[in-house]
Amino acid sequence: MSETTNASQPRRIDWEILLVDDVSDNIIVIKTALSFFGATVHTATSGFEALEKLETLRPTAVLLDLRMPKLSGWDVFKTIRANPALERIPVIAATAYAMEGDKEEVLAAGFDGYISKPFDMFSIVDQIQKIINAKAAQFPQPTDPQDSESTPVP
Amino acid sequence: MSQITPQPPKPISIFPAVLSIIILIGFTIVSQGIVVFDIIDDGDDIDYTNTINLYRIATLELLYTATGDAPESLPAALEAHQAAYHAVNRNGEGVSVLGDEYEPLDRRLRHLTEAHDTFRTALTCEPQSAACPSSDSRALESLAQALNARIDAFYDQFEALSQADRSSVVALQIVFSGSVVLVMFIIMVFVIPANVKQIQKNQTRLYESEVQALEQNKALVRANRELAVARRQAEAANRMKSQFLATMSHELRTPLNAVIGYSQIQLAGMVGELSPEQRNFQERIVVNAEHLLALINEVLDLSKIEAGRMELNDKPFNLREMLKGVQSQNAVLAEKKNLAFRLDIDDRLPEVLVGDVSRIRQIMINLVSNAVKFTDSGSVVMEAAVHTKEAWRVTITDTGVGIPSHLQETIFDEFRQAEDGIQRGGTGLGLAIVRKLVLMMGGNIRLSSEVGQGTSFTIILPMITEQEWLDSLEDTEPMATIS
Numbered sequence: 001m002s003e004t005t006n007a008s009q010p011r012r013i014d015w016e017i018l019l020v021d022d023v024s025d026n027i028i029v030i031k032t033a034l035s036f037f038g039a040t041v042h043t044a045t046s047g048f049e050a051l052e053k054l055e056t057l058r059p060t061a062v063l064l065d066l067r068m069p070k071l072s073g074w075d076v077f078k079t080i081r082a083n084p085a086l087e088r089i090p091v092i093a094a095t096a097y098a099m100e101g102d103k104e105e106v107l108a109a110g111f112d113g114y115i116s117k118p119f120d121m122f123s124i125v126d127q128i129q130k131i132i133n134a135k136a137a138q139f140p141q142p143t144d145p146q147d148s149e150s151t152p153v154p
Numbered sequence: 155m156s157q158i159t160p161q162p163p164k165p166i167s168i169f170p171a172v173l174s175i176i177i178l179i180g181f182t183i184v185s186q187g188i189v190v191f192d193i194i195d196d197g198d199d200i201d202y203t204n205t206i207n208l209y210r211i212a213t214l215e216l217l218y219t220a221t222g223d224a225p226e227s228l229p230a231a232l233e234a235h236q237a238a239y240h241a242v243n244r245n246g247e248g249v250s251v252l253g254d255e256y257e258p259l260d261r262r263l264r265h266l267t268e269a270h271d272t273f274r275t276a277l278t279c280e281p282q283s284a285a286c287p288s289s290d291s292r293a294l295e296s297l298a299q300a301l302n303a304r305i306d307a308f309y310d311q312f313e314a315l316s317q318a319d320r321s322s323v324v325a326l327q328i329v330f331s332g333s334v335v336l337v338m339f340i341i342m343v344f345v346i347p348a349n350v351k352q353i354q355k356n357q358t359r360l361y362e363s364e365v366q367a368l369e370q371n372k373a374l375v376r377a378n379r380e381l382a383v384a385r386r387q388a389e390a391a392n393r394m395k396s397q398f399l400a401t402m403s404h405e406l407r408t409p410l411n412a413v414i415g416y417s418q419i420q421l422a423g424m425v426g427e428l429s430p431e432q433r434n435f436q437e438r439i440v441v442n443a444e445h446l447l448a449l450i451n452e453v454l455d456l457s458k459i460e461a462g463r464m465e466l467n468d469k470p471f472n473l474r475e476m477l478k479g480v481q482s483q484n485a486v487l488a489e490k491k492n493l494a495f496r497l498d499i500d501d502r503l504p505e506v507l508v509g510d511v512s513r514i515r516q517i518m519i520n521l522v523s524n525a526v527k528f529t530d531s532g533s534v535v536m537e538a539a540v541h542t543k544e545a546w547r548v549t550i551t552d553t554g555v556g557i558p559s560h561l562q563e564t565i566f567d568e569f570r571q572a573e574d575g576i577q578r579g580g581t582g583l584g585l586a587i588v589r590k591l592v593l594m595m596g597g598n599i600r601l602s603s604e605v606g607q608g609t610s611f612t613i614i615l616p617m618i619t620e621q622e623w624l625d626s627l628e629d630t631e632p633m634a635t636i637s
Contacts, residue, residue, distance in 0.1 A: 023412070025408075025411070025412030025416075026411060026412065026415070028416075032424055117408070121422055122418075
């Protein structure tokens with residue numbers, strides 16, 4: 001793991017992150033860290049709450065815990081991907097399923113990224129940045145009207 | 155499974171055998187009877203001549219006796235007599251029957267002639283004449299009676315002879331048939347039932363062994379079923395174990411995440427400045443939490459390998475980069491201990507090799523960190539070289555405490571480590587995982603060590619070059635290069 005250094009030159013980030021996790025400790029820690037770097041962090045402690053917030057919220061990225069009671073991260077992910085209005089939002093699996101093969105399984109399912117818990121506070125920003133960039137590359141900047149994207153779902 | 159149930163043997167019916175024997179006996183009796191009657195008929199035929207001749211002789215005799223005269227045709231009578239004599243002689247029985255009634259022929263004939271003459275005279279002479287020896291009609295009557303008596307006697311004799319003949323033949327036949335019947339009876343009563351009993355016994359034994367075989371078969375089926383159940387249970391248990399591991403992994407990491415996370419945000423100064431002591435304690439929290447995390451990871455790795463769920467993900471990797479990464483990870487501690495920490499890479503090694511780099515790195519980190527951990531002074535040297543044409547090796551040599559020879563055998567077992575290792579914070583699982591991983595990769599691990607002198611681990615892994623790997627990919631999936 002990382003050597004302990006202080007965040008002498010904190011990067012400033014202007015992301016809006018939706019953080020979904022049923023464990024409040026995780027929410028506090030990650031929210032603290034991301035907020036420290038300047039991100040706006042919205043939180044949801046269940047899959048239902050996350051989907052509810054996504055009806056209006058269009059975050060820069062969703063950080064989604066996979067293992068949640070009732071509505072798991074997988075179910076939330078499926079619902080998000082079924083909604084064209086949310087297709088540009090990177091969904092990152094954040095999970096302690098850090099066994100071999102889990103990462104492959106998650107990426108094969110279509111997640112935009114995978115971050116294994118415990119997070120490394122000093123690299124998480126870089127990791128998220130990479131995923132956001134990769135997702136943006138899938139959608140070229142010029143807003144060509146290739147499909148009926150101009151009429152977003154209300 | 156076949157559902158054949160053996161039928162208990164039906165008792166063997168001896169009726170057909172008895173019937174056939176009865177038929178046989180009947181046939182014997184009938185055939186014997188035919189023979190008997192044949193013989194009796196033959197006897198009649200044979201004896202007939204004799205009988206007639208004897209009758210003639212007797213009649214002649216009586217006639218002569220009665221008349222005292224010789225027959226008119228004496229030569230014919232003589233001839234008949236001779237024939238009778240021969241016939242009787244030929245047939246020995248006749249002699250014994252008539253016995254001493256035969257006299258020398260000439261004497262007999264003389265008597266006959268004399269008697270004939272007397273009889274004729276008596277019949278032809280004038281009554282009351284002197285020439286008539288006996289003109290008494292009563293004398294004639296008595297003569298006729300005597301003749302009848304003689305004839306009756308002859309018939310009686312003949313009857314007796316026939317009877318004797320018949321009964322002797324019949325007796326013979328009865329004895330013969332009886333013995334046949336007796337033999338048949340013995341066969342029927344003793345031999346056949348004994349055989350039938352033997353057959354029945356055999357059949358019963360066969361039935362019993364069939365029943366026994368079926369029982370054994372059933373037992374086998376039952377045992378099979380139990381085995382299948384046991385296997386299913388074992389498989390279910392294995393699945394549960396895997397599920398348990400996944401759950402445990404998650405459940406253990408979640409609170410650890412929180413512990414490490416809280417410490418890190420404090421250490422990062424995200425919630426304000428820490429005093430040096432607070433900082434130190436937070437660092438200790440992170441170090442211990444990370445050790446615990448390493449332990450969890452290793453236990454899970456080991457369980458995964460043992461459950462056969464570990465899969466290797468071979469890809470090209472840069473050997474030098476990988477080894478340098480391993481070195482830099484351990485450099486801080488080595489520097490702190492003032493150890494000479496060297497990495498030598500044989501130039502003849504290809505720059506890029508193929509393998510599961512994350513697992514190879516795990517092996518190297520484990521061995522190198524052990525070497526650094528157990529060496530208080532001197533050096534730790536990583537040496538990568540070509541081993542053979544098909545293999546490469548990394549040797550990690552330290553000048554540390556060494557491993558006693560009696561522990562070198564078990565050092566790769568789970569939770570076995572030199573006592574010192576416990577104090578130095580090892581998990582006791584690292585080497586077990588290392589060896590299992592190396593073996594999974596088709597490689598080998600060697601250890602040489604001497605207490606107080608140091609330890610040398612050599613990892614030998616199959617050498618797969620990038621080109622070989624690409625070639626093998628093209629062989630299996632030619633479409634891979636298109637996309």
